[in-house]
Amino acid sequence: MPRTKISREDAIERIAEEFRRHGYAATSVSRIAEATGLGRASLYHHFPGGKEEMVREVFRKVGEEVGQILGLLRAPGDPRERILASMHAVDRFYGGGAKNCLLGSMVLSGGLDLFADELGGAFGAWVDALRGVLEDAGIPSKVAQRRAEDAVVRLQGALVVTRGTRDPKFFQRMLKELPGNLLEEGGA
Secondary structure (H helix, E strand, O other): OOOOOOHHHHHHHHHHHHHHHHOOOOOOOOHHHHHHOOHHHHHHHOOOOHHHHHHHHHHHHHHHHHHHHHHHOOHHHHHHHHHHHHHHHHHOOOOHHHOOHHHHHHHOOOOOOHHHHHHHHHHHHHHHHHHHHHHOOOHHHHHHHHHHHHHHHHHHHHHHHHHHOOOOHHHHHHHHHHHHHHHHOOOO
């Protein structure tokens, strides 16, 4: 296969898709070379730390994208509007449910042992941003924390079921219902 010239950022995008699809353990450097069109030597030139450095760069790139979603939750303004805007961004980010969650793929495929801090931090940041917007809506802190945690669990579960069934209705329904579930009066 002829090798192509590709920017580092484009390579990182393609590498991210491989980790999304196959997880950490099953994504070999050979598989990454095929997906990017780069030879192994070129990959190691761009990523001297090998596969581990590639994952860290993928986390950086995805972290920037997720940071934009979390920024919508942390922005000033009406909490309901902030949550709705973030749900639209989540929908785009996951391709309407067509893309696996990189974090979930890494947790389930051997990446947790190597990247526990990054994975835990990413899930924690999402919970913190949701909790903050709920507190801004006047929901008590303990209730906001529980709802934020439940929302992240629902999001991850909906992605898994959507991918497993190849039916986006589960993800779409969760996105539609989640703002109301987060902001409902009373309950825990």
